[in-house]
Amino acid sequence: MKRKASAVWQGGLQDGKGSISTDSGVLKDTQYSFATRFADGIGTNPEELIAAAHAGCFSMALSAELSKAGITPERIATAATVTLDKDGGGFSITAVHLDVAVKIPGGDKAAFEKATADAKAGCPVSKVLNATITMDAKLET
Template sequence: MKRKASAVWQGGLQDGKGTISTDSGVLKDTQYSFATRFEDGIGTNPEELIAAAHAGCFSMALSAELGKVGIKPERIGTTATLTLDKADGGFAITAVHLDVKVKIPGGDRAAFEKATADAKAGCPVSKVLKATITMDATLET
């Protein structure tokens, strides 16, 4: 399976602008710029898209892990907070924190904790990141 996205950038770093598109059409010429990345501009940025991908990937991975032990969650809500730090060689994504809330009526806490740990380690987006990944997981019954 292969997935594609594309970006077009025009101009210099601080005065330029770009667009991001995906083959699925979910993003089509979506605007991004220096202001959307490092200030409060309107549009998206690469780090926001990685955080969204991580939140979505983790939620699906957790559903799969819970399914392996016969648990079907009513709801999995994941927020991924990505940290972009300036380092010696430029910028680097140094950390991602996952805040997870899962609703499982009559949930088994031990199975939940194992599933969240396994999903964090096994999520394909987690695997591709060199960042430290932390997590707070709340079981709602």
């Protein structure tokens, strides 16, 4: 399986602008720029897209891990915060923090903790990121 997205950039770093599109059409010529990445400009940025991908991927991975334990969650809500830090050579994504809330009526805390740890380690987006990934996971019963 392969998925594809594309980006077009025009101009210099600070005064230029770009657009991002996906083959699915979910993003179509979606605007991004220096301002959307480093200030409060309107549009998206690569870090936000990585955060969205990680939140979605982790939620699905956690659902799979819970299923292995015979648990069907009522709801999994994940927010991913990506940290972009300046380093000697420019910028690096240095960390991702996952805030997770899972509703499992009568949930088993030990099974939940194992599933969240396994999902964090096994999520394909977690595997591709060369960053420290932390998590706060709450079981709602």
